[in-house]
Amino acid sequence: MEFLTKMALAFEHGGFWMWAILAFQVASIAIIIERAIALFAKRKIDQMELVKSFEENVRRGEFEIVMQKAEAAKATSPVARAIAAGATAARNFGGKEEIQGKMDEVLLHENGLLDKRVGFLAMLGNVATLTGLLGTITGMIKSFAAVSNANPAEKASLLAAGIAEAMNATAFGLIVAIPALIAFAVMQNRANELAEDINQSALKAFNWLSYSYDPISAKAQGGKSSRSPEANA
DSSP states (O other): OHHHHHHHHHHHHTOTHHHHHHHHHHHHHHHHHHHHIIIIISOOSOHHHHHHTTHHHHHTTOHHHHHHHHHHHTTTOHHHHHHHHHHHHHHTTOOHHHHHHHHHHHHHHHHHHHTTTHHHHHHHHHHHHHHHHHHHHHHHHHHHHHHHHSOHHHHHHHHHHHHHHHHHHHHHHHHHHHHHHHHHHHHHHHHHHHHHHHHHHHHHHHHHHHHHHHHHHHHHHHHHHHHOHHHHO
């Protein structure tokens, strides 16, 4: 309780800019919690294991089975959504370029979700530091004003109040900035690891789909020509 009381007094003596710093702290804590849940609790670095379960069906050209398995897993697995898009293009004989394009479209969206709001942590940390510096400047201005304009009996108390405002604003700005910048580095590293896992896994699936495309499309072309009297002629 004593610590909380001291913090409340320091906040009160920090001046107007303490409210802005408090707003930045609330926003940074909210982002840290949301991104920690999204990147650590809901996402795992295990996409390669899922992709391996599709290999046999893809190599056999069993795209209906691939689609069914991908649809079942796409709610929790980003790479399954990419496989579903690629398998759809392969099943429709769209070609390697279309397979890659459809999968890249999904991967760009998924990678964007990983980086979502992470950059705000760095911004909030920097702005909190600058706001604390602004509070320091305003506090020092009050101190100098007290020395130059106040009555001699009031100079000491006004000078102390201005210095207290300056130091408290600086301290609270750093208290907000340091955890936000550390969290930014941690979250950015986690997002990069997850993106690398997704991209490598999707690349392996693309290789299987593109290798399987040629024989499947060739069979389709052969089947069409065998059914066409003009082609047989």
